[in-house]
Amino acid sequence: MLVERLLQVSRASSPETMGEQIRQALKPEMTHLRKPDVIELLKELKAKKEASLLYEVMGILSNNGRVKLGLPHYTIGISTCAAARRWQLAVQLFDSMPKDKVTPVVISNNSTISACE
Numbered sequence: 001m002l003v004e005r006l007l008q009v010s011r012a013s014s015p016e017t018m019g020e021q022i023r024q025a026l027k028p029e030m031t032h033l034r035k036p037d038v039i040e041l042l043k044e045l046k047a048k049k050e051a052s053l054l055y056e057v058m059g060i061l062s063n064n065g066r067v068k069l070g071l072p073h074y075t076i077g078i079s080t081c082a083a084a085r086r087w088q089l090a091v092q093l094f095d096s097m098p099k100d101k102v103t104p105v106v107i108s109n110n111s112t113i114s115a116c117e
Helices: 002-012 018-029 035-047 051-064 071-083 087-096 106-115
Strands: none
Touching (some): 002 018, 002 035, 035 051, 035 071, 071 087, 087 106
16 A cells, blocks of 8 residues: 555656655654565565665655664665666665665675676
């Protein structure tokens, strides 16, 4: 349900307003989202090949601080961007890992490198 709402919002938004529109769509969910919920959300976005939307969602969640993003979140995010050939987003996610105190491991390094090939 949340994924469908986010997809509707992202498709109806201009690139300039998409971030704010996504933030507003996530706002009611923020109080009760937990790590497993976020992982499921990211997996659903990955299955739908929505790299840009996934990137926006991760940025909002990271900035909000309510859910601490960890290695599984970044692994899903980077591999989604790599599969979608969005190497710029994969590199940006990789670069933002230290902000969330996440140490890259071999799989995140390899996924980011693969995105750039």
